[in-house]
Every structure is written in C-alpha cells, then in structure tokens.
C-alpha cells in the first residue's frame with residue numbers, strides 16, 4: 001500500500017514538474033556561434049602563423065605550427081566554457097568581448113611587443129574581464145594571454161613573465177571582488193607601484209651585473225616609464241568600464257551598488273507612489289540579504305534585485321493590499337477574479353517594461369518574473385471557484401518562469417514569508433515563527449517552484465534559520481522600551 005502511495009506521489013510530482021516551464025538554456029544563435037568560432041580561428045592563426053614563415057619549412061616545423069594552432073584553438077574553447085560555467089547567464093555579446101580582447105592582445109603583442117611592456121598589454125583587459133565576468137574567467141583569460149606569444153623572436157624574460165603572472169592574478173582576484181570605483185582607482189595605482197618595485201628587484205638588479213652604470217640608469221628609467229604607462233592605461237580602462245557595461249551588458253559590483261542607491265528615480269517613485277510596496281521591498285531586502293549571506297551567494301546582486309522586484313506595482317499601486325488603507329479595495333468593486341488575476345500578472349509584465357525603459361541589466365530584470373514564478377493566485381482562484389467549480393487553475397497562475405538561480409529562488413521565499421512574518425503576533429515563539437517559515441517554503445517546494453533554483457536541502461535549512469534571525473530582529477524592534485521620568489540614559 002505504501003509503495004502505491006509513493007508511486008502516486010512520484011507521478012504527481014512528475015506531473016507538477018511538467019506544468020512549469022523547463023529551464024531555459026542560454027540562447028546563442030548559430031550566427032553568433034559561427035562568429036565566435038571564426039574569431040577563435042583568427043586568434044589561433046595570429047598566434048601561430050610566424051611558425052610557418054621559417055624557411056626552409058620542414059615537416060617538423062609544420063607539425064609544430066599545427067600543434068600551436070590547435071593548442072590555442074582548444075584553449076579559446078576552454079576559456080569560453082569556463083566563462084559559461086562561472087556565468088550561466090552569459091550572453092553571446094559578453095563571450096564576444098572576452099575573445100575579442102584576446103584577439104586584440106595577440107595583435108598588440110605582434111605589433112607593440114618590442115615597444116611596450118607586456119604588463120601594459122595584458123593587465124588592463126584583465127581588469128575589464130574580472131569586473132564584468134568574475135575572477136575565474138579572468139584567471140583563465142590571463143593564463144592563455146600570458147602563455148601564448150605569437151612571435152617566437154620576442155621571447156619574454158622569465159622574471160618579467162613571473163611578475164606579469166603575479167600582477168594579473170592579483171588584478172583578476174581583486175577585480176572580481178572590488179565594490180566601488182574608488183577601490184578600482186587604488187588598484188590602478190598600487191599594481192603599477194608593485195610591478196615597478198618587483199621589476200626593479202628582479203630585473204633591474206640582474207642587468208646591473210651585465211651592463212655598465214649608465215645603462216643601469218636607463219634600465220631603471222624604462223621600468224619606471226613602463227609602470228607609469230601601465231598606470232595610465234589602467235586609469236583609462238576604468239574610465240571606459242561604464243561604456244563596456246552598457247555595450248556588452250556587463251554587471252560589475254560598482255554598477256550593482258549604483259543601482260541599489262535608493263535615490264534612483266525609479267526607487268524614489270516607488271517610495272512616494274507605493275509606500276506600502278516600498279516598505280515590503282525593504283523588509284524583503286533584509287530577509288534575502290541575510291539568507292544569501294548564510295549560503296554564500298551574491299549579496300550585492302540579491303540586494304539590488306530585491307529593490308526592483310515589485311517595481312511593476314507602480315502601474316496601479318492601490319490595487320495591491322500593502323498600499324490600501326483598509327477602507328476601499330478596488331478588487332471588491334471589480335468583483336471579477338479573472339480581471340483581478342490580470343492586474344496581478346500585470347505587475348510582472350509592467351515591471352519588465354520599466355526594466356527595459358530604465359535599462360536595468362538582465363540579471364536584475366530576471367528577479368521581476370522569477371520572484372512570482374508560476375505561483376497560484378490562491379485568493380482569486382478560490383473566488384473564481386465559488387462561481388464556477390470547473391475552473392482551470394492555469395488562469396490563476398503567474399506566467400513564470402520559475403526561479404532559475406539561487407538568488408531569485410531566495411527572493412521568492414523571502415517574498416512569501418514577509419507578509420506572514422510581519423503579521424505574526426509579537427509574543428509568538430521562535431518555534432512558531434520557524435514553523436510558519438517552513439510551511440511557506442515547503443508549499444513552494446511542493447509546487448515545483450524551486451526545481452530550477454539549485455538550492456540544496458542544507459541551503460534551504462540555512463535560509464529558514466536566516467529568516468528566523470531577521471524575524472527576531474524585527475520583533476526586537478517592535479518591543480516598546482519602558483519609558484519613565486527617570487530614564488535619562490538615552
């Protein structure tokens with residue numbers, strides 16, 4: 001009997017899964033794939049063609065060229081895979097940026113290697129990639145850019161190669177974590193200073209034993225001008241990063257923090273025209289931030305995403321309960337559950353329109369439909385059922401898609417728990433609060449809403465704990481302090 005029940009449960013689960021949209025893979029058109037492949041071929045040709053110019057060309061030289069060509073082509077492919085792995089939602093434009101920067105660096109090595117230090121050629125693009133695509137992609141890019149030298153005649157000094165690798169790795173690792181333009185400026189000053197000192201210690205000293213004193217002064221001068229050039233190129237790169245952000249849709253930490261500024265016109269409008277939604281948004285930010293911190297997700301992303309998730313309610317603020325004063329509800333006057341469901345869905349559709357108009361990055365815009373997923377509008381569904389029992393529940397479900405990332409999944413859970421936690425009695429115990437949170441999360445899980453969010457059981461446990469901690473904070477704030485005439489310590 002138990003086996004039959006389990007089988008039925010499994011069948012029901014499979015059926016539920018078939019009712020929600022399947023996870024959308026990254027759509028890269030055939031033409032984009034072809035262009036990316038052609039650029040990779042071009043990089044391989046530029047990185048290896050000098051090996052074919054050796055005369056007389058024998059079979060060993062030809063195989064040496066073929067090996068280098070294949071090596072670069074495979075490396076470029078691995079670079080694209082790494083960037084896709086680190087950024088599952090990477091677009092073809094961003095892949096194109098990564099490989100175009102690699103192509104530009106290989107061309108610069110051919111034309112400028114004898115005049116400009118490799119540090120100035122390789123480090124600035126690393127800054128763009130680490131900021132826009134993350135540290136791992138930047139490290140993968142650096143390894144290809146530093147290892148492949150198209151012209152065997154311009155061999156890189158071992159010490160310089162070591163300095164290049166250290167400096168570009170530092171830029172890759174810090175660039176992916178930096179949260180403000182000011183920190184970027186600091187990086188563009190300290191990295192050239194570090195490269196100058198390390199070159200002076202590792203290369204400058206070696207040369208003094210080989211050359212005379214006058215040359216030593218000259219060599220020092222070269223190191224200084226190289227480092228100065230590196231600083232100038234890095235500063236120029238920082239100036240151009242906002243342009244790269246808008247052309248290639250990059251989402252840097254600095255951009256995320258700029259978008260999270262509550263003085264942004266759209267957020268100001270929300271606070272003035274839909275104050276209830278604004279309060280709800282702030283509380284959700286707190287819940288989602290704490291939960292994301294617990295599981296080690298992207299806090300800046302979820303904070304900004306949460307701020308814009310209900311921006312679509314601006315189209316009709318008083319149709320949402322949090323903005324009503326309790327006297328008049330337009331849904332009661334309308335008395336049509338179908339129309340009411342359309343108004344609710346419109347907060348997602350209009351939100352996406354606001355996102356497009358205000359040029360919000362795709363990763364932020366994703367929070368708008370995914371926080372509602374394909375959830376059922378239970379209240380209006382029940383109302384419709386009262387009138388007609390054979391109603392199709394799909395009319396009363398949001399259009400989705402269900403959350404596709406951990407961050408959007410957390411936001412959906414925070415959105416669900418916010419009202420329930422706010423409404424809880426001030427004297428409720430932790431156990432009761434945890435039970436309420438668990439029930440809401442379980443209902444989302446059972447409904448198949450978390451199927452694509454990649455949250456593990458352990459992470460869901462931590463999210464529940466995080467929500468409970470935030471509720472405890474809220475409860476603490478709501479407890480009134482005793483007032484007395486003798487209370488003079490505040």
Ligand SMILES: [Fe+2]
Pocket residue numbers: 309310347371372
């Ligand atoms: Fe919403």
Ligand SMILES: [Fe+2]
Pocket residue numbers: 280309310415
């Ligand atoms: Fe919401």
